[in-house]
Amino acid sequence: MTAPARPMTGDGRTALAAVATTGEVLAHPRLHEGLLEPWELRRLAAIRMPRRRDDVLAARLLLRLCVARFTGRPPEESAPAQYCADCDRPGHGRPYLHDHPGVGVSLSHADGLVGAAVGPGAVGVDVEPATRRPGPLSVLARVLPESAVREAADAPDPGAALLRFWVRAEARLKAGDGDLRVLEWTDRHRSAVVAVASTAPATTFTVGPEPAPRIRRPRDPTR
Numbered sequence: 001m002t003a004p005a006r007p008m009t010g011d012g013r014t015a016l017a018a019v020a021t022t023g024e025v026l027a028h029p030r031l032h033e034g035l036l037e038p039w040e041l042r043r044l045a046a047i048r049m050p051r052r053r054d055d056v057l058a059a060r061l062l063l064r065l066c067v068a069r070f071t072g073r074p075p076e077e078s079a080p081a082q083y084c085a086d087c088d089r090p091g092h093g094r095p096y097l098h099d100h101p102g103v104g105v106s107l108s109h110a111d112g113l114v115g116a117a118v119g120p121g122a123v124g125v126d127v128e129p130a131t132r133r134p135g136p137l138s139v140l141a142r143v144l145p146e147s148a149v150r151e152a153a154d155a156p157d158p159g160a161a162l163l164r165f166w167v168r169a170e171a172r173l174k175a176g177d178g179d180l181r182v183l184e185w186t187d188r189h190r191s192a193v194v195a196v197a198s199t200a201p202a203t204t205f206t207v208g209p210e211p212a213p214r215i216r217r218p219r220d221p222t223r
Helices: 022-026 038-045 050-071 137-143 146-153 158-175
Strands: 015-021 081-084 094-096 103-110 113-120 123-129 181-187 192-198 202-204
Touching: 015 022, 015 050, 015 123, 015 192, 022 050, 022 113, 038 050, 050 103, 050 113, 094 103, 103 158, 113 123, 113 192, 123 158, 137 146, 137 158, 146 158, 158 181, 158 192, 181 202, 192 202
Parallel strands: 015 202, 103 123
Antiparallel strands: 015 113, 081 094, 103 113, 123 192, 181 192
């Protein structure tokens, strides 16, 4: 399916998600590297591949935009945190919002594409280039249900079908719940396959500058 794409503000009951190219995010007038926290900048500095660094930066900025749309706060006040329960250390692991314990957040990046999502309860997002073909089947069989692998094998384009199953599984994995509803679509403009797993119904918005306020000019009494 093709997901709707229109600007909107979160109502607190609906998950919001966005997918964009890395270039689109880095060109956004309100999103820039200065929004990142010191620990994020340290992780960014450790990335030696410029394209991957840009993808990671864009994903983190896009997540801030999603949080801003959901909470009504500006991107400057929409920084997520991360914590790893396995090693009991901050700075990595699943992202979360300090001031919104009941809100889930997620981000994804892959080869010039980025995705982000925020919503009440659990949420996870995954994005992959539409041309990517996951495999081999021996690995996929350990990640995907056997029924999904069989269904993909019978599809006209098994590789494309496997990719859709893959992004759904990844989105649910990031959300931490394998039974969540999934909104999945192909963004043909960006050649991306996207999936959002969420507790609440999910909708999408277009990445772009905030609309300029409408200026009401005084009426000319002579006209």
